[in-house]
Amino acid sequence: MFYETVDNKHGLRHDPFKALIVPRPVGWITTIGNDSVCNIAPYSFFNAISEKPHYVVIGSAGRKDTLRNLEETGDFTCSLSTYDLREQMNVTSAPFPAGVDEYPMAGLTAIASNMVKAPRVRESPAAFECKFWRSIDLPAAVPGGRPGNAAIIGLVVGIHINDAFIKDGIVDTPGMQPIARMGYMDYNVVTPDTTFSINRPEIGNDGKIVGPKAAE
Numbered sequence: 001m002f003y004e005t006v007d008n009k010h011g012l013r014h015d016p017f018k019a020l021i022v023p024r025p026v027g028w029i030t031t032i033g034n035d036s037v038c039n040i041a042p043y044s045f046f047n048a049i050s051e052k053p054h055y056v057v058i059g060s061a062g063r064k065d066t067l068r069n070l071e072e073t074g075d076f077t078c079s080l081s082t083y084d085l086r087e088q089m090n091v092t093s094a095p096f097p098a099g100v101d102e103y104p105m106a107g108l109t110a111i112a113s114n115m116v117k118a119p120r121v122r123e124s125p126a127a128f129e130c131k132f133w134r135s136i137d138l139p140a141a142v143p144g145g146r147p148g149n150a151a152i153i154g155l156v157v158g159i160h161i162n163d164a165f166i167k168d169g170i171v172d173t174p175g176m177q178p179i180a181r182m183g184y185m186d187y188n189v190v191t192p193d194t195t196f197s198i199n200r201p202e203i204g205n206d207g208k209i210v211g212p213k214a215a216e
C-alpha cells in the first residue's frame with residue numbers, strides 16, 4: 001500500500017506513522033516552573049541529534065507543561081525509562097493539572113541535579129542534565145494539521161550513570177533494560193538477548209574494506 005500524508009487516507013484503524021518509526025526511546029523529562037513545582041512526563045518523540053556538543057530533541061504535540069516550564073526556567077533532566085519503572089513512567093503521562101508535583105503522584109523520588117535546577121529520578125539508572133536551547137514551532141503544513149507542535153532542542157551538560165551498570169569500561173545498556181515506544185500502546189525492551197553487535201567497515205587507501213572499525 002501507499003498513501004499520501006496530505007490527506008492521510010491510509011484506510012487502517014490507526015495512523016501507522018508511529019508504528020513504523022520504532023523503537024523510539026522514551027525521554028522521561030523533568031522540568032521545573034517559575035512556581036518551583038516539579039513536572040515529569042514521557043516523550044517518545046525524543047532522540048540524540050548531535051554529540052560533542054551533545055544535543056537532544058523532544059517533540060511536543062501541542063503546547064504542554066514541559067514546554068512552558070522550559071521557556072520559563074530553561075532547565076531539564078532526562079531520566080532513562082526502564083522496564084522496572086514502566087508503570088511509574090506511564091503514570092507520569094497523565095494530564096495532571098499544572099502546579100501538581102508529579103513525582104509523588106507516581107511514587108518517584110526526586111534527587112537534586114548537579115548543574116541544573118530540575119531534579120532527576122533517583123530510581124532510574126541514568127539521567128542527563130540539560131539546558132534548553134530553543135524550541136521551533138512546527139507549521140501545521142497540511143489541511144487539518146495540528147498547530148502548536150514544537151521541536152525542543154536542549155544541550156546535555158551532565159550525565160549520571162549508576163556505577164553498577166558500568167562493566168569492563170563500558171555501559172551495560174541491556175542490563176538497564178531501557179524501554180522503547182512502538183506504535184499503538186506497544187513497547188519494547190532492550191535486553192541482552194535482543195542486543196547484537198556489528199562492526200562498521202573501515203576503508204583503506206585503495207577504497208576497499210580493510211577490516212572492522214574500532215568501537216566509538
Ligand SMILES: Cc1cc2nc3c(=O)[nH]c(=O)nc-3n(C[C@H](O)[C@H](O)[C@H](O)COP(=O)(O)O)c2cc1C
Nearest residue numbers: 041042043044045059060061064065066093094095
Ligand atoms: C510512552 C509515552 C510517550 C509519549 N510521547 C509523547 C511525545 O513524544 N510528545 C508529546 O507531546 N506527548 C507524548 N506523550 C504524552 C505526554 O506524556 C502527556 O501529554 C503528558 O501529560 C505531558 O505532560 P506535560 O504537560 O507535563 O508536559 C507520551 C506518553 C507516553 C505514555
